[in-house]
Amino acid sequence: xxxxxxxxxxxxxxxxxxxxxxxxxxxxxxxxxxxxxxxxxxxxxxxxxxxxxxxxxxxxxxxxxxxxxxxxxxxxxxxxxxxxxxxxxxxxxxxxxxxxxxxxxxxxxxxxxxxxxxxxxxxxxxxxxxxxxxxxxxxxxxxxxxxxxxxxxxxxxxxxxxxxxxxxxxxxxxxxxxxxxxxxxxxxxxxxxxxxxxxxxxxxxxxxxxxxxxxxxxxxxxxxxxxxxxxxxxxxxxxxxxxxxxxxxxxxxxxxxxxxxxxxxxxxxxxxxxxxxxxxxxxxxxxxxxxxxxxxxxxxxxxxxx
Numbered sequence: 031x032x033x034x035x036x037x038x039x040x041x042x043x044x045x046x047x048x049x050x051x052x053x054x055x056x057x058x059x060x061x062x063x064x065x066x067x068x069x070x071x072x073x074x075x076x077x078x079x080x081x082x083x084x085x086x087x088x089x090x091x092x093x094x095x096x097x098x099x100x101x102x103x104x105x106x107x108x109x110x111x112x113x114x115x116x117x118x119x120x121x122x123x124x125x126x127x128x129x130x131x132x133x134x135x136x137x138x139x140x141x142x143x144x145x146x147x148x149x150x151x152x153x154x155x156x157x158x159x160x161x162x163x164x165x166x167x168x169x170x171x172x173x174x175x176x177x178x179x180x181x182x183x184x185x186x187x188x189x190x191x192x193x194x195x196x197x198x199x200x201x202x203x204x205x206x207x208x209x210x211x212x213x214x215x216x217x218x219x220x221x222x223x224x225x226x227x228x229x230x231x232x233x234x235x236x237x238x239x240x241x242x243x244x245x246x247x248x249x250x251x252x253x254x255x256x257x258x259x260x261x262x263x264x265x266x267x268x269x270x271x272x273x274x275x276x277x278x279x280x281x282x283x284x285x286x287x288x289x290x291x292x293x294x295x296x297x298x299x300x301x302x303x304x305x306x307x308x309x310x311x312x313x314x315x316x317x318x319x320x321x322x323x324x325x326x327x328x329x330x331x332x333x334x335x336x
Contacts (some may be wrong), residue, residue: 038189041070041120041130042055042134043132047084047268055095063148066099068100071092071103073104073105075108116241117241131151132187138264143165159253159254160179162194166184168285170305174260176260177293179257179300182220184258197254198248202230205244
């Protein structure tokens with residue numbers, strides 16, 4: 031288990047959905063390591079007068095948060111948007127504390143989530159090839175190892191270190207140009223199984239402001255891997271239509287959270303090829319059954335907020 035003094039701070043990004051934020055906070059507080067963890071909540075300012083009351087409701091909720099070693103609220107007087115908020119928040123906390131666990135306001139977590147994240151951060155702290163730790167795992171149909179590495183990242187409950195975040199490139203044009211120059215476009219799209227290049231092109235064109243696709247591309251170009259648990263420790267509940275980070279409850283993203291502890295131990299830092307194959311099959315199956323159409327439009331709405 032991680033030394034209590036070394037537990038990573040938790041950065042939670044919220045906006046105007048008090049009900050979802052309450053569920054996210056409650057599930058985090060039920061984690062075994064919550065009482066030894068510092069929680070920093072970044073509250074974005076309202077986009078318009080219509081959003082002022084919902085934003086105020088979220089900030090009022092935060093005033094009563096308990097169950098953590100400390101709670102700090104960082105309020106933005108104006109609306110920055112999720113991408114600038116996350117980039118600034120992660121940059122500041124990694125500079126201050128060297129590591130950070132990143133959450134958004136519509137993510138439920140398993141009670142073992144924080145222990146897994148902190149154990150993984152401690153185990154791979156000095157491994158230059160490891161760029162991030164994921165708490166979310168796709169519901170793949172095959173049996174998965176206890177932990178495994180993929181050349182990918184998950185933006186739903188994740189963590190990183192200062193050394194890895196230093197590779198983040200905010201300029202999507204530079205990222206795409208370098209992926210093209212190195213001849214790795216098909217590899218970036220998981221060998222043609224998922225349209226990540228399209229997401230990056232949309233970010234460049236202003237059709238989304240995704241920080242996540244730029245983070246993924248930054249890790250990809252630096253050939254850094256992400257650690258995953260064999261069963262998802264995160265479930266996205268942003269499916270009520272209240273935000274652009276919403277998808278229908280029957281999408282390919284739904285998971286049943288693992289409730290038992292994840293044994294984190296050093297494993298070979300290399301892509302798990304069998305899991306990677308299973309992931310590509312999973313993506314291709316969903317593309318074949320409609321991701322190009324209705325579900326793709328939903329996915330773009332998700333990406334517009336990331």
